[in-house]
Amino acid sequence: MKQEQMNQEEDVLVIMTDEEGNEYKYIEEMILPVDGQNFALLTEVTDHEDHDESCDCGCGEDAVIIAKIIEGDDGEAEYVEPTDEEFELVQKAYDAIVEDED
Numbered sequence: 476m477k478q479e480q481m482n483q484e485e486d487v488l489v490i491m492t493d494e495e496g497n498e499y500k501y502i503e504e505m506i507l508p509v510d511g512q513n514f515a516l517l518t519e520v521t522d523h524e525d526h527d528e529s530c531d532c533g534c535g536e537d538a539v540i541i542a543k544i545i546e547g548d549d550g551e552a553e554y555v556e557p558t559d560e561e562f563e564l565v566q567k568a569y570d571a572i573v574e575d576e577d
Contacts, residue, residue, distance in 0.1 A: 489517055489542075489554055501540070507568050513544040514565045515554060541565050 501517035519538035
């Protein structure tokens with residue numbers, strides 16, 4: 476996936492483009508450092524102009540993904556899919572943070 480990072484009122488907006496050219500927008504909610512690498516918790520930004528509260532498409536649900544942050548060839552941050560093992564480690568780290576807040 477190709478991505479583009481934009482600052483929007485202090486939020487980091489990450490735009491990912493899949494192989495078919497579809498764009499998906501995410502807000503970077505937090506950075507989780509795990510085993511010397513950074514992972515981002517990203518929440519999808521959706522436009523619901525054509526939908527309302529009675530809509531049954533699931534548009535009211537927040538899609539959340541975890542992305543590994545690496546340095547691209549141009550020196551800019553790139554967001555890539557983590558391995559299954561990395562995903563599990565990040566999920567455990569996030570669960571520990573949530574438990575500490577309770």
